Amino acid sequence: MSNNVIIVGGNGFVGRELTMQWANRFPEAEIYITSRGDRKEIQGAHVHHVQVDVNDAQSFENALYGDEADYIVTLTYGSQDAVTTVRDFAEKHNLKAIGNVGIVNFGIPEMADFVTMKKEELKTLQEGSVRVANYDATVIWNKYRNDEIGKGIKNGDYDEMPPVSVEVVAEQLIDRITQAWKA
Known part of the structure; x- marks a missing residue:
């Protein structure tokens, strides 16, 4: 069985860690990293960078080979079009699970x-027929995070x-994604 994955937004902070852990755990898996820009943060024999905007469902479909993927992870935020594209793509290609990172509600007004x-x-993803493997995080960090959030931590x-460390988020999300189809 293959464990090929599409990671939407895979060049970001969580995406890079997820890609590295996925490649270590499943060395033969093909990993497709999509992003709007041409960043190629992670390199490897089985790592493929696809420059495409997930908000454009037709372009996303045309740029990827969904029949070669088993899973898809969305690390985007702020666009219902993006999550709808991911959900519909997963359904069309009978993927085993959709991975998502949510957030814990601590009741902080800001x-x-x-x-x-x-x-x-998350609700939009769950409206589809493909199982959603979600990990609700708090603030995601590691000791190398030097942006405003890292400084605030x-x-x-x-x-x-x-x-919560980015390493834990990636590990837990992979566990939930790859086990979700068994449930």
Whole structure:
């Protein structure tokens, strides 16, 4: 059985870790990383970069070979078109599961809009017939994260939302995705 995967938004912080762990766990799997830009953060014999906008369902379909994939992961946020494209693609190609990273709702007013958006995206994915393997995270980090969130974590700004390492998020998501089809 193959474990080929499409990682939508795979050049980002979580996507890079997910790609590295997937390649280590399933060395023969073909990994298709999609992004709008031409970044190619992770290289490897089985890693394929596909420049495509997931918001354009027809272009996404034309750019990928869904019949060669077993799973798809969406690491996008803020676009119902993107999650609808992922859901419909998974259904059309009879994929085993869709992976998604959601967010834990800690009741922080500044996060309310983001939490609502991520819950709506998850709901859209779950409206389809393909099983959704979701991992709800808090703030995702690792010691190399030097953006504003990384600095905030080091300053204790997110203590009420205990940060979770990107390595744990990727490991848990892979476990949930690859086991979801058995349920």
